[in-house]
Amino acid sequence: MVVLxxxxCPGLDEGLVGDLRAAGIKTVEDVVSSDTEELAQRCNVSYKALFAIRRVLLAQHTAFPVSGADLYEELLSSTAIVSTGNPGLDKLLDxxxxxxxxxxxxxxxxxGKSQVCFGVAVHVSCRLKQGVVFIDTTGGLSAGRLLxxxxxxxxxxxxxxxxxxxVRVFRLFSVFCLLDCLCELRGGGLQQAAAAAAGGGSVKALIVDSVSAVIAPLLGGKQNEGMSLMMQVAGVLKxxxxxxxxxxxxxxxVTRGLGGELxxxxxxxxxxxxxxxxxxxxAEGAxxxxxxxxxxxxxxxRRVRGPCRAFLK
Structure with a gap:
């Protein structure tokens, strides 16, 4: 489900979202499955405006089929490999x-999760001369550490x-702020971040440290909205x-499984x-x-052979 x-989309402002929620319409699925004329009357909005919103939401969230050959050609033309700056980790990641x-x-x-993220940001910005968007949800990143x-x-x-x-840094401490930031970046903010990068490089790395810090508290129990928000974050990232x-x-x-494994x-x-x-x-004492x-x-x-474990300093 995608929460409204x-x-x-154009025309879907805070007031209309509030009216729709009051009418029991909380998701995109609710909008497209409802009778548009009846819903327009209940929300005191014009049928034409609501129909246009419904059409845009359908276009944004409906999958269109493509051929496998087209997907493969797109993969070959778009995929690049960005070094992490750590030889052991690069080898592990093919x-x-x-x-x-x-x-x-x-x-x-x-x-060492954050340490690896800092290292990637430094390597991409310094050695590869490319832009980095770093979203910090824990408050662990500082300019002093990067310097x-x-x-x-x-x-x-x-x-x-x-x-x-x-390196463009965003400090966000809720899943709503994270989702808003990602949507803004997707809507043009990423190009602006690239334009602001010294040397004219493009943004090649988007780092979120940590995605679970703002999502995990909303999961479990009867918090259904947390699952929906998590999948929206996943969709925008993809x-x-x-x-x-x-x-x-x-x-x-990480958590512990029934057998105690991480x-x-x-x-x-x-x-x-x-x-x-x-x-x-x-790896204490290694x-x-x-x-x-x-x-x-x-x-x-993609990994079918080669090392599946490495030691990082």
């Missing part, structure tokens, strides 16, 4: 992050400042990755969203280093 929100796809890092506290990592990459102050300008040819990287928490959070409905999943764990993290490939659409 103001601004989803060369790096793939544009048009969502890659997920899952792990417990202090497993510290950039100083390890280059000693040039001007180059460091240019790299910082290529659309942006594909339409703008960017690599989407998100982080997720498994990604957000439940079975979220499982198909990322094309690739990597589990990060602390090779004499306490800061080593073990990365295990637990899901991949």
């Amino acid at each position: 929100r103001a601004g989803m 060369s790096g992050l793939y544009t048009g796809e969502i890659t997920e890092l899952c792990g417990g506290p202090a497993s 510290q990592m950039l100083r390890a990459e280059t000693s040039g102050v001007e180059e460091q400042m240019e790299a910082l300008q290529r 659309t942006m990755a594909k339409d703008f040819n960017v690599a989407a990287l998100v982080t997720n928490h 498994q990604p959070g957000l439940g079975a409905s979220w499982g198909p969203v990322p094309r690739t999943r990597v589990l990060l764990e602390r 090779a004499g280093h306490t800061s080593v993290r073990a990365a295990t490939l637990i899901k991949s659409s």
Whole structure:
């Protein structure tokens, strides 16, 4: 289900959304399955305006069939591989992050998820000279931390400042703010972020650290809206990755299964969203280093052979 929100299409403002909800119409499915003439009378809105809104919503949320050959040609022309800057992780991911796809890092506290995200942002902005959109939902990202990592990459102050300008940071602490931000980026904000990037590079990485921090509190029990919001976030992320040819990287928490094994959070409905999943764990004492993290490939659409585990410093 797709929850109705103001601004989803022309004419669908806050007032009309409120009237529709008062009439028991809360989702796009409710709108398209209702009698338009009767609904227009109940909401005191013109039939013509409501019919136009219904038509736009149908166009936005109806799938159109395409041939497998067309999909393959589109894949060849649009897919690029973005290095994470970590050789071990790149090898695990079959060369790096793939544009048009969502890659997920899952792990417990202090497993290194945010550290990997910071490293990707620094590498893409400094070495690849491309833009990065970094959505921070935990408050863990700071300009000082990015600058510290950039100083390890280059000693040039001007180059460091240019790299910082290529990273656009959004601090959001609710799923509603996250969804609004993603929709705004999809509607043109991503191109604006690219235009603002120093050196004229395009945005090649969209990072959300963490997606579960704002979604997990809304799941469970009778909170049906939380599941709907989660799938809306997933849909927008997928659309942006594909339409703008960017690599989407998100982080997720972990839970314990019945056998005590670690498994990604957000439940079975979220499982198909990322094309690739990597589990990060602390590897205390590995090779004499306490800061080593073990990365295990637990899901991949393309990996058929090669290493499924790597150690990251």
